[in-house]
Amino acid sequence: MRRRERKVEDTKEIKRILDESKYLQLGLCDKDQPYVVPMNYGYVYEEDRLTFYLHGATEGYKYELIAKNPKVAFALECGVEPFEGKVACQYGMIYSSIMGKGVAHLITDVEEKKRALTLLMKAQTGKDFTFNEELVSIVNVIRIDVTEFEAKSRPLPPAMQK
Numbered sequence: 001m002r003r004r005e006r007k008v009e010d011t012k013e014i015k016r017i018l019d020e021s022k023y024l025q026l027g028l029c030d031k032d033q034p035y036v037v038p039m040n041y042g043y044v045y046e047e048d049r050l051t052f053y054l055h056g057a058t059e060g061y062k063y064e065l066i067a068k069n070p071k072v073a074f075a076l077e078c079g080v081e082p083f084e085g086k087v088a089c090q091y092g093m094i095y096s097s098i099m100g101k102g103v104a105h106l107i108t109d110v111e112e113k114k115r116a117l118t119l120l121m122k123a124q125t126g127k128d129f130t131f132n133e134e135l136v137s138i139v140n141v142i143r144i145d146v147t148e149f150e151a152k153s154r155p156l157p158p159a160m161q162k
């Protein structure tokens, strides 16, 4: 990261960003053409290991790409707010974000799918949902094993803080 002072390393702060962001942009490879698709997520972040769970319909272009090449990239952000300045280059945005890379797996194990959907709904709603076999059979669930990521926060510039 070029702006090292903006790097976020505190686990609690990383969890806050993961909790607030709600959806990520999933980057896939279509041979030499990138494909980006926004998707909601649930996650597990334990002992520096980050795993995402995504779900969707049972068909779609993204699954075709994952089947050919499971390497993915992702980006997510929260707290995005513009600020103004006196001149153009002083305008900007505050934000917190996470970017990284990983490997996508389409989950087939019913129990893992149930756990993944419970985590996803918890992350999205804060509520505890349970799923039966019939419910999990009508959706695809993708697990992203994150191989590397970095978190960053851009605060309001000191001159603009009251």
Ligand SMILES: Cc1cc2nc3c(=O)[nH]c(=O)nc-3n(C[C@H](O)[C@H](O)[C@H](O)COP(=O)(O)OP(=O)(O)OC[C@H]3O[C@@H](n4cnc5c(N)ncnc54)[C@H](O)[C@@H]3O)c2cc1C
Binding pocket: 023, 037, 038, 039, 040, 041, 054, 055, 056, 057, 059, 060, 061, 062, 063
């Ligand atoms: C904030 C947000 C959260 C979302 N969360 C989820 C989620 O959790 N699960 C989920 O399955 N989907 C989610 N979606 C919808 C998702 O972005 C895709 O539209 C959907 O997953 C289908 O993707 P696909 O690759 O299977 O495309 P297909 O349905 O196979 O369609 C392929 C083509 O349709 C077009 N297309 C597909 N999606 C979009 C789009 N969003 N906008 C414009 N054009 C598009 C593109 O040209 C693409 O190449 C979300 C969208 C948003 C904006």
